[in-house]
Amino acid sequence: MKPAPDPAPHALKADSFGRILLVEQDGQRFVRRDLEATPWWLRLPAWWLARREAHALAHLDGMADTPALLAWNGRWLDRSFMPGDAMYQRPPRGDLAYFRAARRLLQRVHRHGIAHNDLAKEANWLVREDGSPALIDFQLAVIGNPRSRWMRLLAREDLRHLLKHKRMYCRESLTPVEKRLLKRTSWVRDLWFRTGKPVYRFVTRKILHWEDNEGQGPKP
Numbered sequence: 001m002k003p004a005p006d007p008a009p010h011a012l013k014a015d016s017f018g019r020i021l022l023v024e025q026d027g028q029r030f031v032r033r034d035l036e037a038t039p040w041w042l043r044l045p046a047w048w049l050a051r052r053e054a055h056a057l058a059h060l061d062g063m064a065d066t067p068a069l070l071a072w073n074g075r076w077l078d079r080s081f082m083p084g085d086a087m088y089q090r091p092p093r094g095d096l097a098y099f100r101a102a103r104r105l106l107q108r109v110h111r112h113g114i115a116h117n118d119l120a121k122e123a124n125w126l127v128r129e130d131g132s133p134a135l136i137d138f139q140l141a142v143i144g145n146p147r148s149r150w151m152r153l154l155a156r157e158d159l160r161h162l163l164k165h166k167r168m169y170c171r172e173s174l175t176p177v178e179k180r181l182l183k184r185t186s187w188v189r190d191l192w193f194r195t196g197k198p199v200y201r202f203v204t205r206k207i208l209h210w211e212d213n214e215g216q217g218p219k220p
Contacts, residue, residue, distance in 0.1 A: 017046040022081065030070055033077040049139040050077045056141035060112055065105050065134040082134050084126035087165065092127055096173045099166045102133040106158055109135065115142045115154035119161035156181075 009021040009032065016039065021032045033053070038046045054077050057069035067079035084090075092098035102125070109116060117140040118124055126134040144151040163178050174182075 016042050017049060023078075029081045030078050031067070031081050033079075035075055035077075047074065052141060053077060053138045056114055056138035056143060059114060059143050060109070060138075063108060063112060065128075065132070066109065066138075067136055082126060082128070082136065084128040084134055087122035087125040087127060090127040091169050092131075093169045094172075095131065096170055098127065098131060098133055099162070099170055099173070102162055103159070105133055105135060106155075106162060110146055110151075110155040110158070113143055113146045113151065114138070115144070115151055116140070116158050117142055117154060119158050120164070122165065125165065160184075 007024050009023045011019055012022050012031070013020040014037070018033055018035045018038045021034055023030055023032050033050055035043065035046050035050060050072070051074075054069055054072035057067055057079060060066050062068035062080075065082075067082060070078040070080060072078070106116075106119075116124070116135060116138060118137060119135075121137075124135060124137045126136060128134050142151070142154055146152070146155070160181060163174070163182050166178070167174060167182065
């Protein structure tokens with residue numbers, strides 16, 4: 001009797017930079033970022049973002065609560081599948097344990113010399129089946145010496161974004177130190193809001209017609 005064929009890949013997400021597929025192959029489940037469906041005029045930035053993610057995942061080397069890089073050939077990127085829901089789908093309201101674990105996870109990522117750089121998006125924070133956090137989507141990650149001034153600045157911005165989510169879902173548990181950190185904005189953040197943010201919104205909303213509120217769930 002012949003074994004049943006592998007099921008067809010299931011699309012988890014599709015946008016202008018390609019498709020995110022859940023693939024089952026030889027008894028293994030993994031996530032594939034497929035660039036072959038990308039419009040020709042976006043193939044270079046899509047390739048650059050995927051390559052950046054591949055380098056970051058390889059640098060993390062399968063660290064717990066982050067995806068493991070399985071393959072990257074310039075046309076698709078395969079990473080391990082991590083069951084769970086995006087933060088906006090399963091909000092950790094009042095869950096102080098989640099945010100404590102998320103901060104420890106972020107510290108481990110930073111010690112590996114990685115700044116995620118895209119943690120304002122709730123879609124990049126997972127709430128796993130046991131309620132613990134995980135991080136995905138390292139397309140904008142920066143690799144560097146964790147002790148350098150630049151990387152420490154980026155790490156602080158990562159932490160500020162986590163604390164913003166904590167303020168949203170677990171405000172009563174913010175410490176005085178965390179409240180002060182939330183009030184301190186860096187020149188990187190200020191420059192982004194003055195220059196990069198307007199361009200980002202124009203490109204994503206007017207040209208690419210994205211409607212997912214920058215990864216935080218559907219717009220009202």
